[in-house]
Amino acid sequence: MARIGRCWMAVFGLTLTTAACGSSDVIEEGTEVTPITRAESPDNEFTPVELEARVDNLVAELNKSSLEPMQMVVLLKELSGFFEPITTGANRAMGELEVTGNVLGPTDQSDDPTTSQDLQNQQVKQAVADGAAGIGVSPFDNVNAAAIDEAVANGVHVVTLDSDLAASKRSLFVGTVNKAAGATAANTLLAALPEPPGTVMIHGNVGPEWVDGYDRTQGAVEVLANAGYTPLVTQAVFFGDNETFDVDWMKSQIESADPPVIGFLGLFNISYRCVLAADAAGIPDVPIVAYDFDPKTVDYMRKGRILATHTQRQYYEGYLVPYILYGIKTIGIDATKQILAPLVDEQNRVNIGIDVVPADKIDAYNAFLDSIGSIQ
Known part of the structure; x- marks a missing residue:
């Protein structure tokens, strides 16, 4: 079966950033499967070589399997500031995977943390109702754990990023340990x-x-x-x-x-x-x-x-999540973890590491960020 992508939208005051959108929901029999092709990684001293190699290995394994359409969503605390490179990375990965999906965040940051937490719980529930098979979420607090657990109980794979909820039933955490x-x-x-x-x-x-x-x-x-x-x-x-x-x-x-x-x-x-x-x-x-x-x-x-x-490697944080969600659905959680094993610890956290930037390398680092479209 060929992979396709189409847009979908959740409501209640969300900003939406579009990933891959196709023109049709119909898949014709005999359509040739398009292998997953990644954008070329930059040749730079700051490129995380091990992390890039893990993703390449995951793509190679996925391309051996039966590539199917998938619907997913990545839910962030916001889409600007710290989260802007995460948004960029997630959108790029979803485009490469040709999945149906979006990166969503609230349009306004409330001074009341309870409002943001409640909104995220609504987002998770809406994603499940809309048919998402995978959810990436940057949770606010433990009050979001019940919504995550409910999504998992409904057969939806959940990966946390940026901040973790280890006590929830999420499959993996992706970010800085x-x-x-x-x-x-x-x-x-x-x-x-x-x-x-x-x-x-x-x-x-x-x-x-x-x-x-x-x-x-x-x-x-x-x-x-x-x-x-x-x-x-x-x-x-x-x-x-x-x-x-x-x-x-x-x-x-x-x-x-x-x-x-x-x-x-x-x-x-x-x-x-x-x-x-x-x-x-x-x-x-x-x-x-x-x-x-x-x-x-x-x-x-x-x-x-x-x-x-x-x-912190925000771009890679966002970029990895769709690939991991697609991997879990396509080849299973154990096979996905095995491919990522050098990055995964005993708490099921995928450690993307951090960049060490000496004072004399500021311009070189800025050039690297520019090459991946990451603004920090």
Whole structure:
């Protein structure tokens, strides 16, 4: 049977981004099957070679099977900002697979988190009602687990991305495994630190209530502690008019640290504040390593104040999900996991890794993002 794609639409205030759309729902007998063909991957130092190889292997196995039409949807918290590269990647993959599907997100971000959570639950239910065989979803909270479980009970494969709901019945999670990401960032800083003893300030998350932030922080803490340094975690403050408070608090901790602070590691998009704290405490020459690609972080990298940053692979996060959903439906979950095995951990998480971007590679990294159509 030949593969076809057509558009479908859910309602209740959603922005819709179209993937592959065909002109007909009718498949004629004897129609030749079109093999899946991927867009050529860029030849770049930042191209994730192992990840690309896994997708190639999955496509090769899929092309040996009976390729069938499939309807799927990818549900995101929003379609702009952080999620824009995810949208790009998911749409590209659905186009290559010639599936019926869309990437959906709310048109407005409500200040009430319950509204967003309820809307996502409605989206999941609507996708099931509309006949989707696979759903990719970036869940808001545990309150979305019941809707995911209901979809699975109705025979729909569900893959989470960006944030996980491990307690749900989702098949796999695709994204950054935060403990590993924190460890990678800490290892980048290690290369620039003087020999221990010394305190390394981590601009991270101290409480386990925010699981992703806590896991990332603990991954960094373990690497630094095992290397003989004293990790000092200071809570990153995100909300309100907080930059001055954040910097002043870091300054006070730096001044009381014993042994003295000899390096900084920022683990979120406000990592650039480590530079401000170092200046405020009178230690501007200590090495600083950051996370994410905030314009202020990039500016400090160009000025030589931040040695490197670490960015999430949002494009690949979106790109992998349709392929995984199609793989689960076509060759089964076990065969799909076996092909992806080097990336899959014991918690059924597909770790797409992070990019390490040195300060002297900013332009090269921007060129790579441009080559895959990813804006960060």
